[in-house]
Amino acid sequence: MTNTIDEIGKADVILITGSNTTENHPVLSSFVKRAVSLNGTKMIVVDPRRIKIATFADMWLRPNLGTDVAWINGLMHVIIKENLYDTEYVESRTEGFEELKQAVEKFTPDFVESITGIPGEQIEAAARMYAGAKAGSILYCMGITQHISGTDNVKSLANLAMLCGNVGIEGGGVNPLRGQNNVQGACDMGGLPNVFSGYQSVTDLAARQKMEEVWNVSDLPDQPGLKVTDMIPKAHDGSLKSLYIIGENPLVSDPDLNHAEKSIDNLKFLVVQDIFLTETAQKADVVLPSCCYAEKDGTFTNTDRRVQMVRKAVNPPGEAREDWKIICGIAARMGYEMNYENSEAIMKEIAQITPSYGGITYDRIRHEGIHWPCPNTEHPGTPILHIDRFTRGKGVLHAIDYIPPAETIDDEYPMYLTTGRLLFQYHTGTMTMKTVGLNEIAPESFVEMSPADAANHGLEDGSMAEIASRRGRISAKVKISLKAVDGTVFIPFHYAQAAANKLTHAALDPVSGIPELKVCAVKLTKAA
Amino acid sequence: MTAENKIIINGNEFDFDPGETILEVARRSNIDIPTLCHLKGATGTGACRVCLVEVERARSLVASCVAPAGNGMVVQTESSKVIESRKMIIRLLLSSGNHNCAVRGSDGKDWTQFQLNVQQDDDSSELCPVWGDCRLQDLAYRYQVSGDQFPATETRYPMETVNPFIVRDFSRCINCGRCVQACNEVQVNKAISFGYRGAATKIIAAGDRPYADSDCVFCGECVQACPVGALVERDARYQYRQWEHEKVRTTCSYCGVGCQLYLHVKDNKVSKVTGVEDVAPNYGSLCVKGRFGFDFIHSQDRLKTPLIKKLGVFKEVSWDEALDFVAEKLSGIKAEHGSESIGVLASARVTNEENYIIQKFARGVLKTNNVDHCARL
Numbered sequence: 093m094t095n096t097i098d099e100i101g102k103a104d105v106i107l108i109t110g111s112n113t114t115e116n117h118p119v120l121s122s123f124v125k126r127a128v129s130l131n132g133t134k135m136i137v138v139d140p141r142r143i144k145i146a147t148f149a150d151m152w153l154r155p156n157l158g159t160d161v162a163w164i165n166g167l168m169h170v171i172i173k174e175n176l177y178d179t180e181y182v183e184s185r186t187e188g189f190e191e192l193k194q195a196v197e198k199f200t201p202d203f204v205e206s207i208t209g210i211p212g213e214q215i216e217a218a219a220r221m222y223a224g225a226k227a228g229s230i231l232y233c234m235g236i237t238q239h240i241s242g243t244d245n246v247k248s249l250a251n252l253a254m255l256c257g258n259v260g261i262e263g264g265g266v267n268p269l270r271g272q273n274n275v276q277g278a279c280d281m282g283g284l285p286n287v288f289s290g291y292q293s294v295t296d297l298a299a300r301q302k303m304e305e306v307w308n309v310s311d312l313p314d315q316p317g318l319k320v321t322d323m324i325p326k327a328h329d330g331s332l333k334s335l336y337i338i339g340e341n342p343l344v345s346d347p348d349l350n351h352a353e354k355s356i357d358n359l360k361f362l363v364v365q366d367i368f369l370t371e372t373a374q375k376a377d378v379v380l381p382s383c384c385y386a387e388k389d390g391t392f393t394n395t396d397r398r399v400q401m402v403r404k405a406v407n408p409p410g411e412a413r414e415d416w417k418i419i420c421g422i423a424a425r426m427g428y429e430m431n432y433e434n435s436e437a438i439m440k441e442i443a444q445i446t447p448s449y450g451g452i453t454y455d456r457i458r459h460e461g462i463h464w465p466c467p468n469t470e471h472p473g474t475p476i477l478h479i480d481r482f483t484r485g486k487g488v489l490h491a492i493d494y495i496p497p498a499e500t501i502d503d504e505y506p507m508y509l510t511t512g513r514l515l516f517q518y519h520t521g522t523m524t525m526k527t528v529g530l531n532e533i534a535p536e537s538f539v540e541m542s543p544a545d546a547a548n549h550g551l552e553d554g555s556m557a558e559i560a561s562r563r564g565r566i567s568a569k570v571k572i573s574l575k576a577v578d579g580t581v582f583i584p585f586h587y588a589q590a591a592a593n594k595l596t597h598a599a600l601d602p603v604s605g606i607p608e609l610k611v612c613a614v615k616l617t618k619a620a
Numbered sequence: 621m622t623a624e625n626k627i628i629i630n631g632n633e634f635d636f637d638p639g640e641t642i643l644e645v646a647r648r649s650n651i652d653i654p655t656l657c658h659l660k661g662a663t664g665t666g667a668c669r670v671c672l673v674e675v676e677r678a679r680s681l682v683a684s685c686v687a688p689a690g691n692g693m694v695v696q697t698e699s700s701k702v703i704e705s706r707k708m709i710i711r712l713l714l715s716s717g718n719h720n721c722a723v724r725g726s727d728g729k730d731w732t733q734f735q736l737n738v739q740q741d742d743d744s745s746e747l748c749p750v751w752g753d754c755r756l757q758d759l760a761y762r763y764q765v766s767g768d769q770f771p772a773t774e775t776r777y778p779m780e781t782v783n784p785f786i787v788r789d790f791s792r793c794i795n796c797g798r799c800v801q802a803c804n805e806v807q808v809n810k811a812i813s814f815g816y817r818g819a820a821t822k823i824i825a826a827g828d829r830p831y832a833d834s835d836c837v838f839c840g841e842c843v844q845a846c847p848v849g850a851l852v853e854r855d856a857r858y859q860y861r862q863w864e865h866e867k868v869r870t871t872c873s874y875c876g877v878g879c880q881l882y883l884h885v886k887d888n889k890v891s892k893v894t895g896v897e898d899v900a901p902n903y904g905s906l907c908v909k910g911r912f913g914f915d916f917i918h919s920q921d922r923l924k925t926p927l928i929k930k931l932g933v934f935k936e937v938s939w940d941e942a943l944d945f946v947a948e949k950l951s952g953i954k955a956e957h958g959s960e961s962i963g964v965l966a967s968a969r970v971t972n973e974e975n976y977i978i979q980k981f982a983r984g985v986l987k988t989n990n991v992d993h994c995a996r997l
């Protein structure tokens with residue numbers, strides 16, 4: 093997030109899109125609900141489902157799946173045409189305005205309506221509402237990123253925010269809500285193919301030399317490696333021989349699972365390090381038992397970049413070990429000693445070579461976490477990014493055109509499917525399904541559809557439906573719901589027994605490598 | 621701050637900001653005015669009357685949680701009039717339900733019959749499930765009163781135990797309304813409200829139905845807000861005794877909000893989870909996963925020993941054997957097929973320190989940048 097969770101209450105207008113906030117970020121959603129219901133903050137929700145947070149909104153816009161660039165360009169079209177943008181900010185802080193203006197020229201409310209299905213008047217009203225804010229905050233989640241145009245979607249939201257002068261101010265910003273507890277930290281620490289910790293590029297000689305010196309190694313590879321979504325096909329074609337997987341269960345969370353499973357089977361050597369024998373671990377040659385969060389010390393970095401303490405409360409079961417100790421054990425056996433007294437010693441090394449974490453010490457974050465960038469131990473941290481300037485100087489307004497999703501409906505597969513999470517389960521369910529109460533409330537997969545769609549397919553609430561796409565088929569219980577809009581069904585992806593990802597499409601965003609999990613074409617039938 | 625904004629509490633002068641209540645000024649200045657119904661951040665209701673204070677020249681005692689501080693006001697927080705009134709309120713509350721924390725009837729008068737009745741209602745012979753962790757009990761001790769001056773009232777509504785997370789014990793509810801505020805003003809889930817009137821008052825969900833059939837999302841904000849034993853975590857009820865537990869502060873391991881929470885630990889086991897109040901990012905709030913989703917820690921299915929697959933079946937092996945084997949295989953593949961043939965998936969679930977070590981290992985030892993994590997999914 094460019095801004096903090098606390099600041100949500102300081103926005104005058106909140107725009108939420110592609111985030112089922114009340115279910116996926118429940119406590120953060122309370123900040124939004126409080127602002128809207130108790131402080132009169134205005135809210136626009138743009139989402140294909142009539143989710144709970146939409147019931148709190150002043151306006152709910154319903155776009156067709158995968159048409160986000162179109163409606164965002166539509167808002168900017170109106171804002172520019174009606175001169176509602178922040179001219180001074182655009183002038184002094186950004187570049188590329190003319191190109192942007194040209195790109196959004198054709199996105200008239202009528203044209204946008206024809207693509208997105210959102211009535212033109214609603215596009216105009218939403219544009220005026222967002223542009224009218226002193227501080228407008230945009231919150232988004234996977235509903236924006238899990239598309240082939242995911243990167244475009246994110247850039248478009250940034251365009252919109254910059255156009256209205258909403259980046260770098262209190263209560264504003266473009267705020268991605270991170271789905272998993274430490275996604276932010278995994279990225280910050282260099283759990284990415286192209287960067288070391290603190291986003292220092294592997295192609296940068298100076299960065300490599302710094303690491304080589306501190307790590308006491310030589311010849312660090314200088315080309316970006318493979319993204320996970322490239323590793324799977326490489327495993328399929330046999331050029332990737334071995335995978336070492338830690339704390340992830342791609343055999344439920346990956347798109348086009350049947351393909352992913354074959355790829356994993358194809359590996360010569362698979363190591364899985366986890367707390368349970370997950371679907372993925374069952375395929376492994378070696379399984380290493382690790383500690384869960386309650387059994388170790390360390391830090392997580394949350395969605396607003398706050399580095400916070402994790403503390404050991406109980407002993408691990410059996411011989412389970414901390415993940416870092418396991419890795420150090422293997423490194424030593426491969427001829428490289430990695431010795432740390434404890435996790436705090438690791439953080440000292442991180443701070444030494446990671447400028448944005450330079451001022452993070454366990455002592456400082458004992459009571460309350462600190463937002464990075466925090467370059468030194470006197471620095472209080474940075475709750476709001478880009479206050480006076482962007483990292484590169486001026487912010488770039490990108491001219492972006494709309495491209496349709498990779499798969500659209502046709503006669504054979506006439507319904508859209510979108511996927512997501514539920515409040516009572518989490519990711520692939522490895523943890524939540526071990527909690528009796530959560531399972532009691534959300535025991536099994538379902539396919540959510542509108543009353544009309546159910547009637548058209550002769551399906552009743554609670555009956556079994558078969559859902560098929562070009563890649564696979566599953567059956568699930570029918571759940572008729574007013575959250576669903578005609579023509580689009582929803583399936584949560586948590587459940588291995590009726591894995592929604594047997595149906596989803598693995599088409600990738602060319603830049604981020606994120607698959608289009610949010611759109612695919614399916615057909616529904618009554619299960620035999 | 622202007623010179624006029626001065627208030628005198630218990631003989632000392634304090635500054636205040638316009639709009640601050642007497643209670644807020646007092647708390648800020650370390651003067652302890654007791655409360656039961658007051659919930660920080662929510663609108664004061666003055667419902668419980670425990671926070672009454674004496675204000676010079678005012679006709680009656682004033683509820684400090686709603687009364688704004690006034691210039692030149694002279695306030696007594698523990699005058700004999702205040703104390704008498706508080707004692708009476710506490711006595712009435714203690715007698716109004718199954719408050720069997722032994723402060724009642726210390727002289728044995730009607731204790732036996734009372735306890736038998738409670739046992740019948742609660743199906744337990746133990747003392748109240750929140751014994752030692754109850755604001756009403758605290759006050760009973762502080763003001764040395766019990767409930768036996770008044771006849772015990774009959775329990776009007778049966779206990780609700782039909783959901784997997786929260787027990788609603790109306791026999792111990794003092795109708796303070798904190799849960800209603802927590803649900804409506806803090807979490808804004810709008811699941812519960814006051815129902816019925818007078819002595820029949822009851823906190824109701826969805827026109828008096830069980831939580832499970834209402835808009836309740838089991839965030840447990842109401843449980844954390846309840847000052848007494850009326851709302852208690854189901855699995856912790858009668859299992860959890862505060863004094864036997866150690867509190868360990870940590871960060872939630874589910875979503876990216878990163879809520880701060882306490883794991884309450886006894887004998888190497890987590891018994892319950894509560895939110896850490898007064899600190900960012902969550903200020904005490906949690907959701908159902910963070911508060912109730914911790915069974916997995918002690919699940920029988922946890923992996924306990926390293927496993928190596930031999931002829932298609934996993935065999936338990938020692939750490940040395942497992943690590944030797946992995947090191948040997950990875951070295952072999954690296955030598956034969958090159959570093960680029962190995963991929964490492966770090967994790968959005970493990971700590972920063974661990975992710976750092978993982979990528980250092982991939983880059984520095986395996987010599988590959990094929991390191992990523994599954995967070996895009």
Ligand code: SF4
Nearest residue numbers: 803836837839840842
């Ligand atoms: S658990 Fe949460 S939603 Fe349910 S009644 Fe309590 S505060 Fe409201």
Ligand code: SF4
Nearest residue numbers: 793794796797799846
């Ligand atoms: S349930 Fe607890 S918080 Fe709610 S009114 Fe009763 S005593 Fe107060």
Ligand code: SF4
Nearest residue numbers: 872874875879907910
């Ligand atoms: S308690 Fe809920 S909202 Fe808070 S971090 Fe955990 S999962 Fe997220």
